[in-house]
Amino acid sequence: MSVDADTVKRIGRLARIKVQDSDVEKLNGELNTILEFVEQLSEVDVTGVEPMTSVAPMALRRREDKVTDGGYPEKIVANSPLSEDNFFMVPKVVE
Amino acid sequence: MTQLVDTRTPDPKKFIKGATGDWEMVLGLEVHAQVTSESKLFSGSSTEFGQPPNNNVSFVDAAMPGMLPVINEECVRQAVRTGLGLKAQINKRSLFDRKNYFYPDLPQGYQISQFKDPIVGEGKIYLDMGEDGEVEIGVERLHLEQDAGKSIHDQHPNMSFVDLNRSGVALMEIVSKPDLRSADEAKAYINKLRTILRYLGTCDGNMEQGSMRADINVSVRRPGGEFGTRCEIKNVNSVRFAGQAIEYEARRQIDILEDGGTIDQQTRLFDPKLGETRSMRSKEEAHDYRYFPDPDLLPLEFDDAFIEALAKDLPELPDEKRARFITEFGLSSYDASVLVADRESSAYYEAVADGRDGKLAANWVINELFGRLNKEGLNVTDSPISAEQLGGIVELISKGDISGKIAKDVFEIVWTEGGIPAEIVESRGMKQVTDTGAIEKVVDEIIAANPDQVEKAKQNPKLMGWFVGQVMKASQGKANPQAVNEILKAKLGL
Numbered sequence: 001m002s003v004d005a006d007t008v009k010r011i012g013r014l015a016r017i018k019v020q021d022s023d024v025e026k027l028n029g030e031l032n033t034i035l036e037f038v039e040q041l042s043e044v045d046v047t048g049v050e051p052m053t054s055v056a057p058m059a060l061r062r063r064e065d066k067v068t069d070g071g072y073p074e075k076i077v078a079n080s081p082l083s084e085d086n087f088f089m090v091p092k093v094v095e
Numbered sequence: 096m097t098q099l100v101d102t103r104t105p106d107p108k109k110f111i112k113g114a115t116g117d118w119e120m121v122l123g124l125e126v127h128a129q130v131t132s133e134s135k136l137f138s139g140s141s142t143e144f145g146q147p148p149n150n151n152v153s154f155v156d157a158a159m160p161g162m163l164p165v166i167n168e169e170c171v172r173q174a175v176r177t178g179l180g181l182k183a184q185i186n187k188r189s190l191f192d193r194k195n196y197f198y199p200d201l202p203q204g205y206q207i208s209q210f211k212d213p214i215v216g217e218g219k220i221y222l223d224m225g226e227d228g229e230v231e232i233g234v235e236r237l238h239l240e241q242d243a244g245k246s247i248h249d250q251h252p253n254m255s256f257v258d259l260n261r262s263g264v265a266l267m268e269i270v271s272k273p274d275l276r277s278a279d280e281a282k283a284y285i286n287k288l289r290t291i292l293r294y295l296g297t298c299d300g301n302m303e304q305g306s307m308r309a310d311i312n313v314s315v316r317r318p319g320g321e322f323g324t325r326c327e328i329k330n331v332n333s334v335r336f337a338g339q340a341i342e343y344e345a346r347r348q349i350d351i352l353e354d355g356g357t358i359d360q361q362t363r364l365f366d367p368k369l370g371e372t373r374s375m376r377s378k379e380e381a382h383d384y385r386y387f388p389d390p391d392l393l394p395l396e397f398d399d400a401f402i403e404a405l406a407k408d409l410p411e412l413p414d415e416k417r418a419r420f421i422t423e424f425g426l427s428s429y430d431a432s433v434l435v436a437d438r439e440s441s442a443y444y445e446a447v448a449d450g451r452d453g454k455l456a457a458n459w460v461i462n463e464l465f466g467r468l469n470k471e472g473l474n475v476t477d478s479p480i481s482a483e484q485l486g487g488i489v490e491l492i493s494k495g496d497i498s499g500k501i502a503k504d505v506f507e508i509v510w511t512e513g514g515i516p517a518e519i520v521e522s523r524g525m526k527q528v529t530d531t532g533a534i535e536k537v538v539d540e541i542i543a544a545n546p547d548q549v550e551k552a553k554q555n556p557k558l559m560g561w562f563v564g565q566v567m568k569a570s571q572g573k574a575n576p577q578a579v580n581e582i583l584k585a586k587l588g589l
Contacts, residue, residue: 014385053190062167063139070138086147
């Protein structure tokens with residue numbers, strides 16, 4: 001598996017990372033090197049092996065349906081560059 | 096994902112006329128239903144509606160670094176209950192995936208959802224389409240996912256305000272198969288799904304508060320032909336808007352196709368003010384969600400005993416209740432459907448019908464009570480007449496103590512003043528006169544006073560109605576109409 005220049009630009013856009021045209025070629029090469037490295041895994045025959053979801057055989061932990069958190073809006077917006085009345089303020093996004 | 100299968104036979108009544116011939120619409124719905132729970136799907140903050148901004152937010156919901164999700168077991172139970180209510184396959188092992196996209200109301204940068212292995216698989220919803228009979232609509236799947244926060248745009252000229260109270264609240268996304276063929280069916284589907292969810296108590300179905308929202312996939316085709324390209328109308332929050340959006344969108348697509356154009360697969364938004372749909376440009380590129388299994392969550396697994404325990408406590412569902420009303424009380428299919436539309440109405444009806452004439456009870460509940468409640472903008476739970484009181488009125492009619500007409504007066508008195516119907520009828524002398532002797536006496540007086548009318552009636556038996564009216568008037572409506580008819584017929588020799 002490998003990616004081309006267009007894919008590199010698209011991945012950049014989807015991840016909100018600005019990719020300069022002059023960087024595309026270099027990034028393309030790096031990404032393909034990574035993909036090639038990972039590709040080695042496909043040499044292993046995994047027929048009949050369940051995908052591993054955890055290194056330890058354990059079940060998903062569940063909690064009771066109780067309100068145990070929240071109620072500190074000031075802390076939630078504390079790191080926000082801009083806030084008002086405990087709302088986050090962001091550049092306008094309207095459909 | 097799955098192969099689309101056409102399960103329906105084209106019905107000319109549903110075709111849409113175009114300039115170049117008939118068209119048929121194909122609809123599929125994705126309904127987002129907020130799970131009824133105290134706390135969120137993966138955090139312990141509250142789900143309560145109408146709280147101050149960012150009050151129901153924990154560091155997990157705000158996606159602070161290092162915070163980990165822990166699943167709420169009640170949300171899992173609610174999803175399984177809903178699956179059972181939709182007669183669906185329950186998957187004892189399901190997985191959570193990350194759906195990646197950027198939006199200010201999504202602090203994680205991804206939504207935790209279920210992509211490949213949802214908690215609930217295929218099920219069914221039956222719609223009662225009146226004259227067209229019952230229609231079976233396939234459910235493709237139901238999965239659990241997180242809701243996003245809310246953006247408010249009208250507080251500032253060039254900033255949006257973001258409130259994360261809803262962020263992380265559990266949603267069930269219920270996806271239908273592309274089995275719907277008209278706006279009416281889509282509306283009936285939303286209503287029926289809401290009824291089922293409310294019976295189960297797994298979602299309050301409150302569309303005004305956003306507890307239930309629908310994404311509607313619309314495409315058109317020549318009747319019975321290949322499926323066309325679809326457009327998705329996002330976030331429709333009322334049944335009425337769903338109908339309008341579908342009609343508009345189908346017509347828009349037909350016009351494009353008839354002008355020789357092609358449909359671009361698009362995400363669109365319905366504008367209720369303009370009554371039209373328009374393209375959401377921002378979503379055009381967002382379709383690449385790059386799903387992958389969420390490494391923070393293990394597979395969700397449970398056993399048969401877990402499912403059986405929930406199945407055992409399931410309430411009687413609308414379809415079963417409706418069938419029981421038809422056989423037990425002899426109701427028409429229509430009346431039964433009206434009564435089971437919500438749990439409160441059906442409970443009220445059952446209390447009225449208990450040990451009484453079920454059909455008569457249905458008439459009074461549907462026509463008199465619901466009619467009056469609607470007029471006054473009240474819910475059945477706010478009814479000033481209790482089921483016991485209305486039952487009392489029904490009983491008096493059944494016993495022949497009062498006529499249907501007098502019963503309406505009693506209804507009015509109980510509605511405004513309260514009281515026990517039997518006592519009201521007794522104390523106000525409203526009891527029907529079934530004593531034939533007393534009726535005969537009145538009939539004799541009227542015949543004696545109106546010899547001309549008697550002659551005319553003998554020529555033209557239709558005029559007997561005039562005598563019935565006079566007798567009823569003289570008895571202040573209390574004479575038993577059947578007895579009056581019989582006595583008059585005999586006395587006039589008709």
